[in-house]
Amino acid sequence: MLGRGAAVGGALTLGPLLGGEAVAAADAGLAAPALGKGPKTGYEAIGVRPLINGRGTYTVLSGSLMLPQVRDAIDRASRKYVQLDELADAIGKRLAELTKAEFGMVSSGASAALGHASAACVAGGNPDLHVRLPDLTGFKKTEAIIPKHSRNVYEAAVSATGLKIVEVDTRAELKAALGPQTALVYVFAMPRVDKHELNTETIAELAHAAGVPVLVDAAAEILTIPNVHLARGADLVAYSGGKCLRGPQSAGLLLGRKDLVKAAWMHSAPHHGWARGFKVGKEEAMGMLAAVEMWVQRDHKAEYATWTSWLRDIARRVSVVRGLTTKIVQPEGLSNRTPSLTILWNAEKLGVKGQTIVDALWNGEPRIAINAAGGSDPAQSGVSITPYMLERGDAKTIATELVKLLRDPPPAPEPPKPPTVNASGTWALDIRFTASRSTAHELKLTQDGAKITGTHTGEFVSRPVTGTVSGDEVTVRSHYGEEHGDALDFAFKGRLKGNGISGELDMGEYLKASWSATRKS
Incomplete structure (x- = not known):
């Protein structure tokens, strides 16, 4: 992961990937292209307000900012033609070298990677089966098992291939559900999975005994090398390209078993059938590879220290407001591995709730996105700030705007009136x-x-x-x-x-x- 401005340790080159030229430091700015005439350019020219992202890598907030090296790779890739199957094979080999997985593939996002992986587990690269997805009438593999702890909105990418979802919650239930009809077991990576009876190791042990592959959704996680999920027995693991890796927002990664990853590519665009719409261009593919190249070179300890220093700076600056308590919270597990700062106060004494502050920052200038927070005491209210999508100077801006609002709070929402109607x-x-x-x-x-x-x-x-x-x-x-x-x-x-x-x-x-x-x- 990289917050803008974190150290990467000296001038870097990516050789043939980026043309052999020295690339800019990771915290170099991106000048928005002019769109139209007048004082407003870029997003502002079409009436869209950019924002300071103190929430994290939310897709709806456009994920993360691409690294300069990624932008350079995209620009270079856009200037020549290639054959996409050849490109996918070459990138797959290079991703294997970088990540220590058997093979790799760039997809149009982590969700697409899950869909292509599911298709590979169902149809195995067989075009007679591929062209019939998602109609699984007559197929041998028709079910995907998902532990109860892993049910989530992103599993739609798995069921989109036509697979019926079978939910299990215990080792005995998983063992009973596995059979010749099972295409895969899907696991959503998060700390609670490691503590559950059905952790990844247990799932892999039972699934492999039945000849069933395991797919892990690690979209928001850091990319561990060697890969922690594959080491625990997973066959495939999917990542978002536009989150921690700071690659293209429209790209993702699928890593793991070479035969299944190669089949997943066959079940993706530019090939026809159900997944034709999940196209990844040569530009995103090379940009994603550049992001992984940079991932193995970045100084992650220095980045983490930078994020923590920004949070300490915010805490120091807001301490001029009496009655605040601040706490830097360190994460558990691998998912979205970034510290966060919680700022709490007594809402009645200060005269404002955290959500009111969050709304005022969102509607203010500059536009700032942070989260509301609460404490163990019901009287406490506050805000939470995630730093690793911030840029240099953003911490000071956030602190300044918070102090203004806490010293002179916006009007509280109008209190409710006594009911004059009955809605029963x-x-x-x-x-x-x-x-x-x-x-x-x-x-x-x-x-x-x-x-x-x-x-x-x-x-x-x-x-x-x-x-x-x-x-x-x-x-x-x-x-x-x-x-x-x-x-x-x-x-x-x-x-x-x-x-x-x-x-x-x-x-x-x-x-x-x-x-x-x-x-x-």
């Missing part, structure tokens, strides 16, 4: 999505004072709801958790009049819609 009952919903309309959703609500409880039933699933009533405004939230392999968050807000409600629906990552509801008699 069964409500038939009419939701107008971006390009469709649904009347299949239903809310069953019970109101007790200003509080609401109940259920939200959609097209396929039901989930519990909580909510509040302020005056005639009704707010209802439902959540369908990742333990099911999906994550759906709906926040209905509208005004109730008689037996009708209408307003806006916030669906989180799926943006917004409008809705209305009619109370059933």
Whole structure:
């Protein structure tokens, strides 16, 4: 991982990969190209506000910033033609040398790597099977096993190949589920997996006894060499290219067993079939290779020390505000390995909650993204800052803006009003999505004072709801958790009049819609 400005230890060259010329230091700036005329250029020219990223490598915040060496490799790759199968083979061999894995492949992101790996485990490079994916009618391999601890939204890349997901939670359940129909076992890398009965070593032992490969999703992790997941028995491991590695955001890595990685390439673009849309260009491929080349040269201890020093600087600067407590938290395990700074205070005494500060920074100038935080004491509120996507000078900027807001807090949200309506009952919903309309959703609500409880039933699933009533405004939230392999968050807000409600629906990552509801008699 690399926060902008961390030391890499001297001038570096990547030889033939980057044309043999000396490359800029890792903290060199990137001048945005002018887009249009006038004082605004780059993103600003089209009305998009750049931001200071104190949250981390979130895809929705565009991941990380590419290293200068990566940008240089992309530029050079864009100037000549190559045959993509030959390029994939050469990159695969070089990735094997760099990572000590048997073979490697560049994909269009970690999710695509999971999909191609799953296809390799199902069809094994057989084009007769490949062209039928995701219809597995008549296939021998039709199931993917996922331990309960690994269910998450990213497993959609596995089921997209047509595989049925089989959930297990114990060693006995895994052993019973394994069979000739099992294509693979998928593991989501995180600290809790190592402490579980079904850790990677145990899974690999049982899976290999049944002739089944193990695929690890390590998208947000650092790239360990030799690879810790392969050493624990995994056959394949997928990484994001645009997170810790600071390669192209639209690229990823698949490492592991040579036969399966080569089959995964055959099941990817430029070849036809279900995965044609997951195309990785020569530019991203060479940029991703450059990121791995740099990964093995970077001084990771110096980078970590730099991030920690930035957090200490923020803590020192905000200490001028009385009543704050600060703590630098060091991570556990391998995932997203970066320190973070938690700043807490008594919300009532200071007159502001952490989320209000987070919102003000997001809407301010400069635009700053950090997280809200809380403490063991319910009266405590605060913020959390992750440093490894920061650039030089960002720590001072964040501290300065925090001090301003904490000394002169923005107005608190308007307190709720006593309810003037009753939302109890069964409500038939009419939701107008971006390009469709649904009347299949239903809310069953019970109101007790200003509080609401109940259920939200959609097209396929039901989930519990909580909510509040302020005056005639009704707010209802439902959540369908990742333990099911999906994550759906709906926040209905509208005004109730008689037996009708209408307003806006916030669906989180799926943006917004409008809705209305009619109370059933």
